[in-house]
Amino acid sequence: xxxxxxxxxxxxxxxxxxxxxxxxxxxxxxxxxxxxxxxxxxxxxxxxxxxxxxxxxxxxxxxxxxxxxxxxxxxxxxxxxxxxxxxxxxxxxxxxxxxxxxxxxxxxxxxxxxxxxxxxxxxxxxxxxxxxxxxxxxxxxxxxxxxxxxxxxxxxxxxxxxxxxxxxxxxxxxxxxxxxxxxxxxxxxxxxxxxxxxxxxxxxxxxxxxxxxxxxxxxxxxxxxxxxxxxxxxxxxxxxxxxxxxxxxxxxxxxxxxxxxxxxxxxxxxxxxxxxxxxxxxxxxxxxxxxxxxxxxxxxxxxxxxxxxxxxxxxxxxxxxxxxxxxxxxxxxxxxxxxxxxxxxxxxxxxxxxxxxxxxxxxxxxxxxxxxxxxxxxxxxxxxxxxxxxxxxxxxxxxxxxxxxxxxxxxxxxxxxxxxxxxxxxxxxxxxxxxxxxxxxxxxxxxxxxxxxxxxxxxxxxxxxx
Ligand SMILES: [Zn+2]
Numbered sequence: 001x002x003x004x005x006x007x008x009x010x011x012x013x014x015x016x017x018x019x020x021x022x023x024x025x026x027x028x029x030x031x032x033x034x035x036x037x038x039x040x041x042x043x044x045x046x047x048x049x050x051x052x053x054x055x056x057x058x059x060x061x062x063x064x065x066x067x068x069x070x071x072x073x074x075x076x077x078x079x080x081x082x083x084x085x086x087x088x089x090x091x092x093x094x095x096x097x098x099x100x101x102x103x104x105x106x107x108x109x110x111x112x113x114x115x116x117x118x119x120x121x122x123x124x125x126x127x128x129x130x131x132x133x134x135x136x137x138x139x140x141x142x143x144x145x146x147x148x149x150x151x152x153x154x155x156x157x158x159x160x161x162x163x164x165x166x167x168x169x170x171x172x173x174x175x176x177x178x179x180x181x182x183x184x185x186x187x188x189x190x191x192x193x194x195x196x197x198x199x200x201x202x203x204x205x206x207x208x209x210x211x212x213x214x215x216x217x218x219x220x221x222x223x224x225x226x227x228x229x230x231x232x233x234x235x236x237x238x239x240x241x242x243x244x245x246x247x248x249x250x251x252x253x254x255x256x257x258x259x260x261x262x263x264x265x266x267x268x269x270x271x272x273x274x275x276x277x278x279x280x281x282x283x284x285x286x287x288x289x290x291x292x293x294x295x296x297x298x299x300x301x302x303x304x305x306x307x308x309x310x311x312x313x314x315x316x317x318x319x320x321x322x323x324x325x326x327x328x329x330x331x332x333x334x335x336x337x338x339x340x341x342x343x344x345x346x347x348x349x350x351x352x353x354x355x356x357x358x359x360x361x362x363x364x365x366x367x368x369x370x371x372x373x374x375x376x377x378x379x380x381x382x383x384x385x386x387x388x389x390x391x392x393x394x395x396x397x398x399x400x401x402x403x404x405x406x407x408x409x410x411x412x413x414x415x416x417x418x419x420x421x422x423x424x425x426x427x428x429x430x431x432x433x434x435x436x437x438x439x440x441x442x443x444x445x446x447x448x449x450x451x452x453x454x455x456x457x458x459x460x461x462x463x464x465x466x
Contacts, residue, residue: 003175004022013041021174171200206418206419319345332366354387405439432445
């Protein structure tokens, strides 16, 4: 009996990851991500899936980033009631990220309605905070390296992917096939997270390609951030750092604490974390320290050096401060959140700095700032960008092209087929070429909506002599 994989997201884009695996009348979804970035991509969130949510038997989540988990509230609202398996870190982070995502959807819809900007009357949120809270009851924690049955007769095993807290790759064994989903893979030399586990043997591999066309520069975040912040402090500017609440926020806080301890950045440079979600995520690190490279005293140093900003009033009060300071605020690609207010306020002054910390998906404000655009639109107004723009090439939470190929190369045996997913077209295709050249394995970049049959490993028996 066949095992099919349908690419319902994360094909030709870094967002919307959803891979539907079907076998023997049953269906399992690996990841349940939201499309983000370009409007045509975001509109896909409103299209029905080609499978009824109630016909999906189980979901596996590789990690909590919204482009892998953010569609879950809608799936549940539309009738999915099965189990969602994930690691403990992913469960804890989803409990923070998903309700916030619902809240943002509600705010966006309210904004459109207030300003009569929607073609739909009234504009509705994709899902609400309450929808997101409801779906959390479906999450079931599975430890890494322990095989479990997401559906009777199907076996799944999580292993560490080193990308953010709780991030996992997953091996799915069904119908005699072994299918490996890399999830988002961290870099082996990450400042905060341990290196990804080596991959197990598999017949079919889906590998991410966010940075498939790039090589990270040598060095760490400290090497890039140190000189930038020293410059900023010397000219008395404000650095606005759009951060993902989970992962990059903590990396930058940790890096600043280290730089202050080394005397490379003035110890008096004030740092504000203005994202309630990032504050909660930072607090979560205490419960999952063993997944990271940092120890308890480093965590405390990181927390001591940062002022946590909770309420909207505290956030607004940051505008009245004087002197050099660093404001970390979500969202990481400046698509929404409090960081927009800080950008609107500070982007126009050449003494200031905008520090981009991670991959900026095409179509986002972050990508426009990275491309050097002179104005960006925020809340219906054009905002001039005169601040220095610094892109931290070393802050990526993803393996680069060489590291992705090295991860594949460490597989115990050659797979029958590799699918390159979770990358913009150029990055995905470059990784495809690299895999072809370096490993000579069958490799393809699937398109959105494609379906493929997972192949079985050929029998190890030598062919019978006739
Ligand atoms: Zn991710």
